[in-house]
Amino acid sequence: MTKFKITETKIKDLIIIDPVVLSDQRGFFMETYNKRYFEKLGFNLEFVQDNHSKSKKGVLRGLHFQKEHSQGKLIRVTRGSIWDVAVDLRKKSPTFGVWHGLILSQENKKLFYIPEGFAHGFLTLDDDTEIQYKCTDFYYPEFDSGINWDDPDIGIKWPFKEFGLEEENLILSERDMDQPSFKEYLGGAK
Numbered sequence: 001m002t003k004f005k006i007t008e009t010k011i012k013d014l015i016i017i018d019p020v021v022l023s024d025q026r027g028f029f030m031e032t033y034n035k036r037y038f039e040k041l042g043f044n045l046e047f048v049q050d051n052h053s054k055s056k057k058g059v060l061r062g063l064h065f066q067k068e069h070s071q072g073k074l075i076r077v078t079r080g081s082i083w084d085v086a087v088d089l090r091k092k093s094p095t096f097g098v099w100h101g102l103i104l105s106q107e108n109k110k111l112f113y114i115p116e117g118f119a120h121g122f123l124t125l126d127d128d129t130e131i132q133y134k135c136t137d138f139y140y141p142e143f144d145s146g147i148n149w150d151d152p153d154i155g156i157k158w159p160f161k162e163f164g165l166e167e168e169n170l171i172l173s174e175r176d177m178d179q180p181s182f183k184e185y186l187g188g189a190k
């Protein structure tokens with residue numbers, strides 16, 4: 001039985017996964033990760049850390065990546081909704097610097113697999129939104145790095161207006177208010 005429907009994006013290895021949801025009178029059941037199935041797709045992943053965060057509406061986290069020990073991330077939303085975005089930072093990739101964004105929500109139950117070598121960020125579209133993600137490497141604060149979420153050279157079109165949000169009222173961490181630009185990152189800053 002097929003447990004997941006895979007949708008490729010314009011960026012190689014960046015995939016969207018729709019789990020098959022089995023509903024009955026009790027509620028639903030779905031598999032959210034299956035090592036064997038992912039291996040068949042050519043993704044030989046070993047997840048070593050699971051993360052869970054909760055945010056108010058209008059929180060923007062990102063764009064984050066680790067300069068060494070890059071983490072592949074399998075992301076899903078268990079409460080509320082987010083607009084999730086990945087930016088290809090793989091230097092040899094034909095889509096280097098290209099981004100892809102989509103909505104992940106409690107309702108659509110989509111999973112987003114962001115391979116190693118990408119920056120990741122998201123905007124929460126509901127209060128008390130909770131996201132959970134599996135990572136292929138551990139957290140190394142000394143290698144934790146970022147790029148400004150509204151960098152003009154990356155040009156992410158964050159859907160603020162569509163969700164009644166205003167850029168001036170976004171909630172960001174101190175660190176995310178002061179991330180280097182893409183150009184600075186390319187020049188080796190931070």
Ligand SMILES: Cc1cn([C@H]2C[C@H](O)[C@@H](COP(=O)(O)OP(=O)(O)O[C@H]3O[C@@H](C)C(=O)[C@@H](O)[C@H]3O)O2)c(=O)[nH]c1=O
Binds near residue numbers: 064
């Ligand atoms: C990411 C992380 C943070 N922390 C700690 C550090 C800090 O005290 C607190 C909050 O960390 P941050 O502000 O970095 O959390 P946050 O801004 O949610 O960072 C996350 O953002 C998204 C977009 C990602 O892709 C993740 O990989 C991660 O970078 O949690 C860990 O202990 N382990 C971890 O794996």
